[in-house]
Amino acid sequence: MALEGNVKLVGILFLFFGGAIAVAAIALLPSPVERACFIAAGVALELLGLTLLARDYAHDAKNALGPRSSR
Amino acid sequence: MSFALCLLCILLIPLATAGLALMHQGLGRSRSAAHAMVATLCVLAVTSLVFVLFGISVAGSSGSSSYSLVLGGSSWDWIGAGHLADRGIFFQGPDGGLALCFEMFVVAMAGIIPVSTGSDRWRLLTICIASALLAGIAFPLFAHWVWSGGWLAKLGLNFGIGTGFIDAGGSGTIHVLGGLTALSLAWIIGPRRGKYTGDGFPTAIPGHNIVLVLFGCLLALIGWIGLNSAGSMLFYNAAPDAIPRILLNTMLCTSAACLATVVTTRIRYGKPDASLIANGWVSGLVASSAGCAVISPGAAVLIGLVAGAAVMYLVEFLELKLNIDDPGGAISVHAGAGVWGLLAAGIFSSTSGQLLAQIVGIAALLGFMLPLIHGLNLLVNLFVKQRVDADGDRQGMDVRELGAGAYPEFVVHGDEFLPR
Numbered sequence: 001m002a003l004e005g006n007v008k009l010v011g012i013l014f015l016f017f018g019g020a021i022a023v024a025a026i027a028l029l030p031s032p033v034e035r036a037c038f039i040a041a042g043v044a045l046e047l048l049g050l051t052l053l054a055r056d057y058a059h060d061a062k063n064a065l066g067p068r069s070s071r
Numbered sequence: 072m073s074f075a076l077c078l079l080c081i082l083l084i085p086l087a088t089a090g091l092a093l094m095h096q097g098l099g100r101s102r103s104a105a106h107a108m109v110a111t112l113c114v115l116a117v118t119s120l121v122f123v124l125f126g127i128s129v130a131g132s133s134g135s136s137s138y139s140l141v142l143g144g145s146s147w148d149w150i151g152a153g154h155l156a157d158r159g160i161f162f163q164g165p166d167g168g169l170a171l172c173f174e175m176f177v178v179a180m181a182g183i184i185p186v187s188t189g190s191d192r193w194r195l196l197t198i199c200i201a202s203a204l205l206a207g208i209a210f211p212l213f214a215h216w217v218w219s220g221g222w223l224a225k226l227g228l229n230f231g232i233g234t235g236f237i238d239a240g241g242s243g244t245i246h247v248l249g250g251l252t253a254l255s256l257a258w259i260i261g262p263r264r265g266k267y268t269g270d271g272f273p274t275a276i277p278g279h280n281i282v283l284v285l286f287g288c289l290l291a292l293i294g295w296i297g298l299n300s301a302g303s304m305l306f307y308n309a310a311p312d313a314i315p316r317i318l319l320n321t322m323l324c325t326s327a328a329c330l331a332t333v334v335t336t337r338i339r340y341g342k343p344d345a346s347l348i349a350n351g352w353v354s355g356l357v358a359s360s361a362g363c364a365v366i367s368p369g370a371a372v373l374i375g376l377v378a379g380a381a382v383m384y385l386v387e388f389l390e391l392k393l394n395i396d397d398p399g400g401a402i403s404v405h406a407g408a409g410v411w412g413l414l415a416a417g418i419f420s421s422t423s424g425q426l427l428a429q430i431v432g433i434a435a436l437l438g439f440m441l442p443l444i445h446g447l448n449l450l451v452n453l454f455v456k457q458r459v460d461a462d463g464d465r466q467g468m469d470v471r472e473l474g475a476g477a478y479p480e481f482v483v484h485g486d487e488f489l490p491r
Contacts (some may be wrong), residue, residue, distance in 0.1 A: 008368075011103070011444050012446075015437055015438050016442050017440070018438050019435055019438015020438065021439065022434040023175060023431075023434075025472065026143075026226070026232070026431065027142045027145065032424070033243075035427075039427065039430060039431060040430075040432065042434055042438070043434050046438050047437075051102055053258070054393050058392070058393045058394040058395070060261075060392035061262055061267070062271045062394055064261055065250075
């Protein structure tokens with residue numbers, strides 16, 4: 001239950017850490033192949049975060065517009 | 072760089088903003104039409120003032136002072152360290168003044184993108200607050216990274232990744248940023264009343280004036296030619312003889328996108344859909360912006376075809392699968408086509424490693440800009456509700472916030488639509 005309430009926060013954190021991984025790869029990895037792999041991993045984490053956020057907000061929208069909603 | 076030519080191109084940019092404003096107004100409901108145009112004017116006013124008074128010190132300009140970090144043995148230029156209220160900008164030669172005018176116009180364009188998404192339910196006060204935050208914090212920060220010699224612009228110089236992040240006409244800096252703001256807002260304020268049935272199925276709420284929407288597309292084209300040309304000259308040292316190529320690429324990309332949308336909507340719905348064709352047209356303009364100065368005309372056609380064909384599916388995906396109510400399709404058109412334009416500038420570039428540089432730029436937009444924008448919008452919503460109350464939802468924004476409708480003599484005769 002507690003995890004459900006924090007899905008948006010987890011999504012935001014995934015977005016941020018995905019970006020941080022991509023930036024860190026540029027700074028710390030000299031090999032172009034390793035750098036590209038870590039940047040791809042960072043972007044993948046961002047996409048996961050975006051998916052979590054989008055699904056949770058879609059869930060909220062469905063709940064708010066249900067038959068018993070005042071909206 | 073030709074000062075006169077660049078100034079002329081910058082003067083065309085407000086036409087793109089006017090075109091987008093007409094599109095947003097026409098794609099919304101008639102009961103919120105005046106509100107949409109008033110919101111556009113307020114966004115222009117707020118973003119111009121906030122950017123010139125504060126944002127420019129964060130955005131800086133190429134060669135101006137900035138704050139840097141040393142990480143991994145290299146310098147990372149993160150944020151401008153300019154003076155507040157543009158003090159000093161005009162003393163850095165004519166280019167500084169031109170860049171300021173360019174950025175002042177384009178931040179307004181980024182600011183009006185979410186107005187389309189929030190149509191019929193986003194309050195004027197919170198529109199102004201959100202626009203001020205965009206013009207004062209998010210846009211200047213990313214503009215510094217890309218256009219003022221920041222870390223994204225120097226990816227090539229410092230780390231050997233292509234020639235650095237390329238975004239001449241602002242596919243990322245203007246449109247993805249505006250589109251992500253629109254996405255954040257759509258999440259916070261939720262769908263319009265009546266958009267979804269109780270079981271979550273979307274209903275069609277057509278735009279009220281499709282002629283204005285299509286006229287807006289034509290205005291936007293003129294503005295975009297100025298936008299892409301001025302950005303290429305100011306930030307990528309494009310010579311005046313490169314302008315015909317930029318113009319050609321912009322037009323070819325837009326034309327291909329428009330025709331791709333005509334064909335895809337014809338196949339999907341049996342007839343071409345006017346509002347989606349307008350979205351396809353603008354998605355072509357948006358996708359053309361990033362690489363307009365470096366891609367070939369053939370690549371521009373391919374970029375446009377993909378942008379135009381994808382926009383319909385993206386609009387459907389957001390509406391049906393994610394329950395995102397975006398009346399003007401701003402998220403699909405600006406964020407979706409913007410990301411594709413950035414990627415395409417890397418895919419079709421002849422420089423090795425350019426695609427990686429573009430992906431890093433997209434990662435920065437998603438990883439740093441979206442959390443920043445969403446956090447700021449949530450903070451605003453905590454103190455001032457972004458969405459109008461239930462009465463406003465029923466009345467429409469014109470009557471609720473302006474006290475009068477846009478079309479006081481407009482009467483709908485129900486029996487006009489009955490079969491005779």
